[in-house]
Amino acid sequence: MQKVIIETSENYRFDRVLQAVERIFDQLGGLSSFVKPGMRVAIKPNLLMAKKPDDAATTHPHVVKAVIALVQQAGGIASIVESPGGPYNATLLRRIYGATGMEAAANETGAELNYDLRVEKVENAEAKIVKSLKILKPLHDADLIINLAKLKTHGMMVYSGAVKNMFGSIAGLEKADYHMRMSEYDRFADSLIDIYLATKPRLNIIDGIIAMEGEGPSSGVPKWLGVLLGSTDGFACDYAALQIINVDYRMVPVLRLAQERGLLRPEEIELIGASIESVRPDDFDVPALSGIKSRSGIGLLSLIGKRLKPKPVILHDVCKLCGKCMEVCPPKIIKPDENKQLTIDYSKCIRCFCCHEFCPEKAIKIKKTAFNKLFEYKRLS
Numbered sequence: 001m002q003k004v005i006i007e008t009s010e011n012y013r014f015d016r017v018l019q020a021v022e023r024i025f026d027q028l029g030g031l032s033s034f035v036k037p038g039m040r041v042a043i044k045p046n047l048l049m050a051k052k053p054d055d056a057a058t059t060h061p062h063v064v065k066a067v068i069a070l071v072q073q074a075g076g077i078a079s080i081v082e083s084p085g086g087p088y089n090a091t092l093l094r095r096i097y098g099a100t101g102m103e104a105a106a107n108e109t110g111a112e113l114n115y116d117l118r119v120e121k122v123e124n125a126e127a128k129i130v131k132s133l134k135i136l137k138p139l140h141d142a143d144l145i146i147n148l149a150k151l152k153t154h155g156m157m158v159y160s161g162a163v164k165n166m167f168g169s170i171a172g173l174e175k176a177d178y179h180m181r182m183s184e185y186d187r188f189a190d191s192l193i194d195i196y197l198a199t200k201p202r203l204n205i206i207d208g209i210i211a212m213e214g215e216g217p218s219s220g221v222p223k224w225l226g227v228l229l230g231s232t233d234g235f236a237c238d239y240a241a242l243q244i245i246n247v248d249y250r251m252v253p254v255l256r257l258a259q260e261r262g263l264l265r266p267e268e269i270e271l272i273g274a275s276i277e278s279v280r281p282d283d284f285d286v287p288a289l290s291g292i293k294s295r296s297g298i299g300l301l302s303l304i305g306k307r308l309k310p311k312p313v314i315l316h317d318v319c320k321l322c323g324k325c326m327e328v329c330p331p332k333i334i335k336p337d338e339n340k341q342l343t344i345d346y347s348k349c350i351r352c353f354c355c356h357e358f359c360p361e362k363a364i365k366i367k368k369t370a371f372n373k374l375f376e377y378k379r380l381s
């Protein structure tokens with residue numbers, strides 16, 4: 001059986017979060033059964049971009065600080081390691097560590113903030129697609145990885161939690177290569193599974209005290225759920241999180257494919273702690289599944305498939321021309337026109353929604369087609 005622990009905390013008051021995280025570790029056998037004195041423990045939060053903790057786009061610093069404190073209590077040496085969106089350099093890392101509260105968490109605990117920008121090649125025996133990849137060297141070198149994800153909706157992948165969070169093991173703009181090479185949604189989801197398998201976090205925690213609904217993973221709305229989930233298995237942890245927000249896991253490509261690959265076995269998941277019903281909100285706004293999956297990717301089918309998918313639309317009156325979307329767009333098809341307004345070449349757009357994800361002004365919306373509205377996501381449970 002795969003245990004998933006569901007703990008509650010009304011808010012991010014540090015003492016409460018610490019107690020909830022400690023209870024999760026206790027239920028999983030105690031942190032000392034994972035962390036031995038002197039071990040290098042990489043803490044991998046979701047630090048998508050320079051957002052404040054209250055925006056609910058990143059793992060809350062008190063969750064990170066609680067895990068660090070317990071790791072240190074067990075004798076481990078903790079460091080915070082993440083490759084956020086955009087270029088992977090010390091200047092951007094410093095800015096993001098500051099904005100997201102990681103700098104404070106590190107200062108208050110003595111944990112290290114990673115600035116080692118090297119990557120290390122790993123072979124991935126269990127992979128379906130990504131059989132060889134380069135991951136952040138501090139993650140590669142760590143004795144143990146603790147994955148600290150945020151519970152959020154996601155424009156492209158519907159949901160972002162434990163498995164998706166390990167995409168941040170890939171350095172900076174190399175993530176754009178993944179989007180280009182795996183532009184079909186199922187292939188991209190399979191590659192996310194492969195990256196999770198290559199990094200093998202021993203412990204997974206999902207911060208759902210304040211989650212994000214609507215236009216996640218960065219432009220959505222904070223939503224109070226008051227839960228923290230923990231498991232040694234990221235797939236099981238995500239499955240339980242989806243139960244809480246009342247989403248059938250088959251609507252989420254990563255989880256559907258994980259089940260097909262035998263990595264997610266719902267019948268073998270044991271939920272411990274608060275019941276799903278007691279923590280499930282009355283409603284939770286989840287985006288429609290982003291268009292149809294187009295495995296063929298060629299010719300007319302591909303063209304039709306593309307037209308049926310939602311598309312990013314720039315709100316010119318909100319856009320500050322910061323250029324971030326141009327920087328992160330994998331095929332580089334966002335360009336200024338003669339009036340200095342940004343335009344998107346939709347014929348080459350792969351609908352990855354990186355532009356939407358990383359626009360700091362929420363100036364890019366995802367426009368659904370009539371087809372999407374017709375097949376709007378329906379909760380199956």
Ligand code: SF4
Pocket residue numbers: 314318319320321322323324325326342358359360361362363364
């Ligand atoms: S990222 Fe947003 S604000 Fe910046 S240029 Fe693009 S649309 Fe405009």
Ligand code: SF4
Pocket residue numbers: 312328329330331332333334344348349350351352353354355356
């Ligand atoms: S325009 Fe946006 S959705 Fe289209 S390829 Fe570029 S980043 Fe992806």
